[in-house]
Amino acid sequence: MKAEREYPIAVITDKGARWSGTGHPWIFGSDIQSVEPGAADGGLVDIVTRRGQYIGTGFYNSASKITLRIVSRNANDRFDEAFWRRRVQYAWDYRRQVMPADLSCCRVVFGEADFLPGLTADLFTDVLVTETLCAGIERIKPVLFPILAEVLAAGGHPIRGIYERDDMAQRELEGLERCDGWSELAPHSGGTVTEITENGIRYRVDFENGQKTGFFLDQKYNRQAVAKLARGRTVLDCFTHTGSFALNAARGGAKHVTAVDVSEFAVACARENARRNGLSDVMECVAANVFDLLPQLEQQPKRYDFIILDPPAFTKSRKTTQRAMTGYKEINYRAMRLLPRGGYLATCSCSHFATEELFLKMLRSAAKDAGVQLRQIEARQQCCDHPILWGVEETNYLKFYLFQVV
Numbered sequence: 001m002k003a004e005r006e007y008p009i010a011v012i013t014d015k016g017a018r019w020s021g022t023g024h025p026w027i028f029g030s031d032i033q034s035v036e037p038g039a040a041d042g043g044l045v046d047i048v049t050r051r052g053q054y055i056g057t058g059f060y061n062s063a064s065k066i067t068l069r070i071v072s073r074n075a076n077d078r079f080d081e082a083f084w085r086r087r088v089q090y091a092w093d094y095r096r097q098v099m100p101a102d103l104s105c106c107r108v109v110f111g112e113a114d115f116l117p118g119l120t121a122d123l124f125t126d127v128l129v130t131e132t133l134c135a136g137i138e139r140i141k142p143v144l145f146p147i148l149a150e151v152l153a154a155g156g157h158p159i160r161g162i163y164e165r166d167d168m169a170q171r172e173l174e175g176l177e178r179c180d181g182w183s184e185l186a187p188h189s190g191g192t193v194t195e196i197t198e199n200g201i202r203y204r205v206d207f208e209n210g211q212k213t214g215f216f217l218d219q220k221y222n223r224q225a226v227a228k229l230a231r232g233r234t235v236l237d238c239f240t241h242t243g244s245f246a247l248n249a250a251r252g253g254a255k256h257v258t259a260v261d262v263s264e265f266a267v268a269c270a271r272e273n274a275r276r277n278g279l280s281d282v283m284e285c286v287a288a289n290v291f292d293l294l295p296q297l298e299q300q301p302k303r304y305d306f307i308i309l310d311p312p313a314f315t316k317s318r319k320t321t322q323r324a325m326t327g328y329k330e331i332n333y334r335a336m337r338l339l340p341r342g343g344y345l346a347t348c349s350c351s352h353f354a355t356e357e358l359f360l361k362m363l364r365s366a367a368k369d370a371g372v373q374l375r376q377i378e379a380r381q382q383c384c385d386h387p388i389l390w391g392v393e394e395t396n397y398l399k400f401y402l403f404q405v406v
Contacts (some may be wrong), residue, residue, distance in 0.1 A: 005075075007057060008036035010045045010068060017049045020070070023391030025058065025112055027068035035060065041175060042139035044071070044079055059117065059136025063175030069117040069134055081143055087116055088147050092155055098384045103157060105196040107217050107385040108148070113395045114387075118174075121148060122213040124196050124205050128152065128162045129213040130183075133170055145185040161188025165213050180208070199224055201247050202276050204269070211241070218350070218382040219244065219310070222400045225378060226308060226346050227252030229402065233306040233344070236260070236297075238290045238331065243270030243283070245308045245346070250279040254306070257283045260290055291327075294334035305343040307335040313351035321353045328354065329362045336370035336405055345374075345403045352397035359399045377402040 016031030058070040091114040109121035118134025162183040192208035207214030231253035237246035246259035315324030382398035
């Protein structure tokens, strides 16, 4: 290390050093040989090999299996207010470059991909909604949150508050309490509902009660791809949630759209969003279990020539991946059988445990069993405000395919 350091030292094993060399910022407790006294949960430590080679500086948390999260690999960095401001500004500048016309609703910070481990921050017009899954980020919130508000304001997007959605069970695995509400670290005003416009479509976003941070931003441009194919089509949107794919299809000129979700609340939201955008005459919203509905539709004459499958993550661990792939195959097989020759299928998975290799293997098997052939139109991933950091597989999670059934 090039300069005197003020942080306790954590020594990692040779195996941990090899893993760190891949670029991944996580180091697990089993790969830590020793930690000097004085290391505090949520505090910074210098990470070195058994031979004393500097690996990086990261957040330490003895309560977590991910015991170390590397923040910087530069031994000259000073972790003061200016450092964190550079990190936030870097993340915001990236979005300004890659999606300048879509900044009013976007993911401002995507955790490890933006070198702010465990932090998610989504901008919904005038509110920033955050999730924190790292004790180190939790500890520096008094510095970080005012910076976020200042950087957004300077970039032309002032906010009326920061709302924390820290009610996830995963926080308990990090030794953190579950909670949610307005952050007192930035001024706030108004209620917990706002309106966003994405792809020209207006949505009411309830960031207090909605899933995750309130709205799924990662499919923004995939919805545009669906809209381009929808003109004149009769569309079935499965797992519609609040209707985003269905609305894009309807706005794209679909003849008729049926939006289906098992949640009555989600269907009511989708119906309201259709009304809000003047699309109620084209879009029908139905509360039903997709796994029950698709076999029922097979018994009827073919009605749909475009089916969209956007299910929730069927697996959130490696242990349940095989069971999840069975679920993915079931809905894709049914959709392929329902579509006429020349019909279109949009299908995706939002679980990084369902890898691209597994997903493609599933699709090939489903197509074979359904007796159809797939002509690929596009293979897409998550929106660019959810960047994929090579070497960090967790940032690469969304698979999205558009096919014609031939």
